Amino acid sequence: MNEGSTRGFRAYTSKHLDGLLQRGGVGDEERLRIRAVATVLPFRTNAYVVDQLIDWSAVPEDPIYRLVFPQADMLPEADVTRLASLLNAGARNAEIQAAANEVRMRLNPHPAGQLELNVPRIGQEPVPGMQHKYPETLLFFPKQGQTCHAYCTYCFRWAQFIGEPDLKFASDDVDSLVSYLKDHPEVTSVLFTGGDPMIMSEAVLRRYLEPLLEVEQLESIRIGTKSLAYWPQRFVSDPDSADTLRLFASVADAGKTLAFMAHFSHPREMESPIVEAAVAGILSTGAVIRTQAPLIRSINDDPGTWSSMWRRQLTMGMVPYYMFVERDTGPQDYFAVPLARAYEIFRDAYASVSGLCRTVRGPSMSATPGKVCVDGVAEIAGQKVFVLHLIQARDPELVGRPFFARYDPKAVWLTDLQPAFADRFPFEPATVQRLSA
Structure with a gap:
């Protein structure tokens, strides 16, 4: 290229x-x-x-x-x-x-109960443009960041971009954000997401970031972005690129971590020299770049693609973080890889890289109860099962506890699975009644 x-x-x-x-x-x-x-x-x-x-x-x-x-x-x-x-x-x-x-409307435009289950409140009033799914992490959707430099065909937030007001959630109310944080000292990390927050100019981004530097409990500020892949000029040659890097440096100067959550879906996205320059510039500010992407049929559904990505990211100074499973929304039927195959791809790629790349986790489903990781396939008591655990959960007591699902070679999402050795999954209420498979 x-x-x-x-x-x-x-x-x-x-x-x-x-x-x-x-x-x-x-x-x-x-x-x-x-x-x-x-x-x-x-x-x-x-x-x-x-x-x-x-x-x-x-x-x-x-x-x-x-x-x-x-x-x-x-x-x-x-x-x-x-x-x-x-x-x-x-x-x-x-x-x-x-x-x-x-x-x-048949494509599940808002998976995992995003509009109903995660809405924060100040008093009795819901606060628009925020999601609070896990105790320590708050998601914020800046109003000016609700587009991207380019849209991915697999994007699980596609409903944000089709011009339907009822399907959007966003806010430009920084005061409410700060107020909510002060009322919830358990929140130690804010994730700016969208869309892509890096579509915003430095001046607009500063309006959101600077007030957070005075919130004592915050340990980290995250920015979820595909900009390094789709418009690396944002950090190298755009008119406000130098100002943007100085803004990033101010986060470290305030004693907080700026975690740049970069989405790379294919190794080719990292081949351009301008990407190298952009990554070097961001890292020079004291920020950490962590990388993540979903596993997508016809785009990156083979182990060699993932091991190549992780190696390249490590060489450039980035930290491999997540392999996600394509979410249950939009054209999932087109892009989804069965969980059994997803685990094989992850395992084979993971086995072919050094320990420094093995910071990556997956394959992980961002489902309603939390981030469910497929740890493997095993035979226990004569039954073939998926071994799973929650990396994150709405109920923190469930984090890290293994559980089992009956092996199903066609399953592509958590809702396709049936519990093994139990009548319900640990995140389901005791009143749930499941039909025998």
């Missing part, structure tokens, strides 16, 4: 999709079907991804292309055919959007 450009950011959205697909030699009928999928799921990319990361001679199999461009078979055939017919007939936009919304 060529070295990243230092020119200004240029976004591509659905209005550019047809022209970009022609660049890849995609035929008329296939382009129409891809455009149909893009009426349901959001599409956004940029010139750096298009010009520097995608191998257009390898389309449609190129992994970065599949990472950011919708595919015609990502949704049920009947839905794609219906939407394509509407587009082809020149239907009114309102009619197309109504049909697209019907499909969206």
